[in-house]
Amino acid sequence: MEPLRAGYLLLGLALLLGACSETDSPVPPAGSVACRLELQDSRYRPLLAPGGIATVTEPPTASARIGLRGLAVVHGLTGQADYFAYDLACPHELGQLVRLELRETQLECPSCHSSYELLSGLGAPIAGPARSPLLRYRVHPLDRYRLLIAN
Secondary structure, rough: OOHHHHHHHHHHHHHHHOOOOOOOOOOOOOOOEEEEEEEEOOOOOHHHOOOEEEOOOOOOOOOOOEEOEEEEEOOOOOOOOEEEEEOOEOOOHOOOOOOEEEEEEEEEOOOOEEEOOOOOOOOOOOOOOOOOOOOEEEEEEEEOOEEEEEE
């Protein structure tokens, strides 16, 4: 009976140690997103050119929904209708009311100082303690001057 008890003790210890880690949750919970952007609006005009980035921190209309902390919308470098949208919530700081800040072509967390790349469409962490990429939303170009962003 003693070896059986020792086996259960070791198994429990292994499960306990394996469950404790300092990694981000694999997928942050999605915020509700339904937002239409008019690219002729001066706030979103940078999105007309490849490499352009705009942030949406206030809903552009009363019915628009912009995720957990707002949106970063990116016109990718690979094509004319190549757009990406990311939530401005830091995956490493989801329990806090932290909004990522735009620094040239990256987003940076003012709390944990993680940085995320934007132009590739991956939203991958490139510095800091974060391990998970940014939450990404679908972007549907309606025409040359209008985008629909949704989950």
